[in-house]
Amino acid sequence: MTTAPGQVPVAPQVPRHPLDPEPVRATKARAVFALGLMAAVTGLFVGGIVPAAVALQLSRQARREAYASGGFLTGAAWLRRGERLAWTGLVLAAVTLVTVVVIGVVQLAEAPFGHDYPSTVD
Template sequence: MPAAAPTRHPLDPEPASSTKARAVFALGLAALLTGAMIGGVIPATIALVLARQTHREQFASAGYLTGNKWVRHGRKLAWAGIVLALAALVVAGIAGLLHLATPGGQDFDTNTD
């Protein structure tokens, strides 16, 4: 016989969706979209800090604050934005070194008449 779901106490609050969870997702998405332009580090950092706060609030609410899926996806997007920003920095550094290392920059005339 399957176990019955526990009944809720009448004074228990209704589960509510966390607005911070959606903000984490939005900031993570912004970090991913702007990560290749190195500007994604700022929204990614804010998203990761806000994700930590949201996770603590959800834990403290004992299940009455929902939105854990939004936080997880936002955190993944924020890390992806940081990785894209780091990759853009590496590519820019390599391109700069290759530009400096190209032979035949400015050729000065050695003949002085």
């Protein structure tokens, strides 16, 4: 049923059972977001690996719990944001590690090979 052209159709509300719990935001969703943010901030210093791994593990648990709750646990947007930030932290840490390895290999390649004896030694 629509009330005027251009408006969104109005769906009738299904009455809830009085014993149904109220929908509530999952506490793990907030923790995943905080850990993902910490991972993204410290990703360049390679310290973001640990919070990113914990955030990704918690997000898997939170998704399973939200599915099992039948819609009474909310916070999927916070989970998505936290997962994205965690992956960003992992990518930043990987970029840092690759950069350090490349710099190390280049410096090792520029180092003189063998012994560098003084000019007085035959």
